[in-house]
Amino acid sequence: MELIGRMLDGSISYDNQPGLEPSSSGLRQDDKIDRLEEVPLFQGCSRRQLRHIARIAETFDAPPGMPLARVGEAGNQFFLILDGNARVDVSPEKHVSLRPGDFFGEMSLLDGEPRSATVVAETAMRVLVISRRNFSTLLGEVPGLIQNILVVLCKRVREAEAARDRAR
DSSP states (O other): OHHHHHHHHTSSOOSOOOOOEEOTTOOOHHHHHHHHHTSGGGTTOOHHHHHHHHHHOEEEEEOTTOEEEOTTSBOOEEEEEEESOEEEESSSSOEEEEOTTOEEOTTHHHHOOBOSSEEEESSOEEEEEEEHHHHHHHHHHSTTHHHHHHHHHHHHHHHHHHHHHHHO
């Protein structure tokens, strides 16, 4: 019954929707590194550490209308938009557009918690994807990577707290 209920409420699709397809126009390793350098989560990483992250990052294509993440589902992937646009459905009334260079799912790399929003490809897209499983393995293999990411996350939390305090 739960399966049928989830199909009816849209949290599980029963349509044969096309999935992410490996991109025919993948990125060179150096291009991946350059793109990953722009992601705040990886700002504290050395070029060597970014090279390791780029090795586990894969390039995929998504057709228009394809859900890339669904609210409530387990977060197992990080997405960096290379080409195309996506729509984030935060609530029925609130939608945010994402463009090349934007990313989502960064927290799922670390905690795998359920998604807090649904993200749908508005146009044909090319995305760089890092799976949580590969990233977890990488954290154990690359010295200093965990510490660099923790420093960046702490900085982001402090900035969010400061912004909240200013808004009061």
